[in-house]
Structure formats: structure tokens, C-alpha cells
Amino acid sequence: MSRSADAVPIGVLGTGAYLPPGVRGNEEVATASGVSAQWIVERTGVRRRHVAEPGVAASDLAAEAVRRALADAGLAAADLDLIVLATSGPDELGPSTACRVQAAIGARRAVAFDVTAACSGWLFGARVARDYLSSDTAGARYAAVVGCEVYSRFIDPADRATAVLFGDGAAAAVLGPVPAGRGFAPIVLGSDGTHAGDVLVPAGGSRRPASAQTLADGGHKIHMDGKAVRDFILEIFPKAAHAALDREGLKPEDIDAVITHQPNPLLLRRVCEQAGFPPERLVVIGDEAGNIGAGSLPYALAEAASTDRLRPGSRALLVAFGAGLTWGSTVLTWGTR
DSSP states (O other), X not given: OOSOTTSOOEEEEEEEEEOOSEEEEHHHHHHHHTSOHHHHHHHHOOOEEEEOXXXXXXXXXXXXXXXXXXXXXXXXXXXXXXXXXXXXXXXXXXXXXXXHHHHHHTOTTOEEEEEOOGGGHHHHHHHHHHHHHHHOTTOOOOEEEEEEEEGGGGOXXXXXXXXXXXXXEEEEEEEEEOOTTOEEOOOEEEEOGGGGGGEEOOSSSSSSOOOHHHHHTTTTSOEEOHHHHHHHHHHHHHHHHHHHHHHHTOOGGGOSEEEEOOSOHHHHHHHHHHTTOOGGGBOOOHHHHOBOGGGHHHHHHHHHHHXXXXXXXXXXXXXXXXXXXXXXXXXXXXOOO
16 A cells, blocks of 8 residues: 555545536437437436526535535534535636635634636545645644536537536535545546646636627637547546556455546446446446536545445545546545444
8 A cells, every 4th residue: 555654544424415406308408409318318328417596606506515415424514624615617706615615504614715627626625635634733634525516507508519418516525534544545636738728618717808709709608629528538537547546556346436527427437347347336427417527526426425335445446537637546445434
């Protein structure tokens, strides 16, 4: 094992997920995007996605997910020392959406900030939280790491490359000390900014501030090169997955659950099988939730935990990948005792 002998082991104490009640099925999406409902299922595996009500922001979804994770961990908001929030669609450009969550749940002691790493964001946040808790000399013990998206505000309904995939939702995990042999192995991350244009919202920032022109030309909607993204996933998933296993001296059959970002259920099943993992070990939530960005991986983690696919001592392989381009991987050994 490659873990530092003097570091405090940090693992997951509780998980929580929240999808807004509104549902957008394939028939509705198909009509607007010029395809059939069957076309969507056959090419993506997505059957429905959830949609936040008007006036509901990313922080509202995130706060509910954190509340559920805290309840699962048996902790109160006042116990949190840190809140790290990952999203591509913050409530506003400033302040951080994590501060909105801190206020909403009453976590007065917590340091709160955002990370921006697109669909890899939750794992980037987990790396920050793990290192913060394992080395903080002030005695910080508990962190909430939450991924949330309200993609419905940034989708062109006529663009079948994005409209059929993306949904709204949030998921969180509470991190804290666990016994030796449990918790996160080293979380290794990567980025390649030369492909930042493969998936982006081109307007609304300092390069192209909001204007009548950016609204007219769709600059505030998600633009995605589907082929480039697919090729990236096919390349990076096996590399990141096997790198995590190699670091821990493990083989695919040693993994009890494969927990990943959920860009497209059909593509996900394909890359998992090609990488040599038993298909029944893969946790898939994208068919019922769509791609919820930074919320996808923690939502799959929460699903695995709530359905007893993770038991004390179980090993989960976590792999993230997203715009930026960004990626990361680790092995999480489940259990708090």
C-alpha cells in the first residue's frame, strides 16, 4: 500500500443524494431535439432526467444532499469543519456557492469554498478535503464534499448532443477519520487544458461577458464536441482505472464496485467492460438521472452505499473525467469500523 504511515486515514462516513422532483422524459426531449425517444435510449441509455423548478439554484440542491449525507453519518451541520462544493453552474459568479450552502444548513464553523473541475469536480474536492483533514494541525475532523448541477439552465433543447444527456441533481459525502486500512488511497488527478474547448459554456465570463449578442448566439449554453469527448473517455478511463489499481497492487477482480462519472450509460458500460471489469460491479445511475456532472460520481457512490453494494471492507474504484480536460482516480476502502 502506498499510503503515508503517519497520515490520518480519511474515508466516507455518510452519503446523500437529491434529485429535484420535476422529470423530463425521453418523449419530451426527443420532440425538441428532432430525434425519437427510442433513438435516445439506443444511443445513450438515458431514459429520463430531472429538472429543477424555476428559482431553484445549485445551492438548494446541494444543501439538501449535504443534509442527507450528514443524517447518514449521524452528524450535525455544526460538526462540519469544511465544505467543498463542485459545480459548473454556480448560483452566481461570486460568492462561492459553497458559502450559500454553509448558510443554508447552518454550518457556522465550516470553511467553505468551490472547486471548478467540471464532471471531475467531486473527486478534486475529495482530494482537497482528504488532505485538509489528514494534515490539519487545528484538529479539523469532518468535511462535506458535494457535487451539484442545474444543467437545465444551460441546455439548448434543440441540440441533441447535449439535451438528451444532461440533467439536474446533487450528491454529497461526509468525510472523516476512519480506522487504519479503510478510507481513501492516494487520489491522483490530471488535467489537459489544450482540449478545454471540447466542452464549455463560452460566454458569461471575463472573456465574453454577457451581452445581447452572447444571448442571441447561444453563448450561455453548453457546447460539446461529442466525438472528441467520447474519444477522451475511451482513452482516459482504462488508464486512470488501472493506474489506481497498480498503485494499490490490485487487479480488477479485487474491486467490489466501480464508481465513476456517468456521461452516457451505454458508453460507460462499454469502457468498463473493455477495461476488464466485471459488468455487474459497475454502478449505473445515468439511465434514470442523466449526466449530472459533478454530482454523478457521488450519486453513484450514494446509490452503492444505500443498496448494500458497499459493505465494511469493500473496495470501490473511483474514476472521474470531464471538461478541462480533467480526470482522476483512487481506491476507496469502505467502512468506519
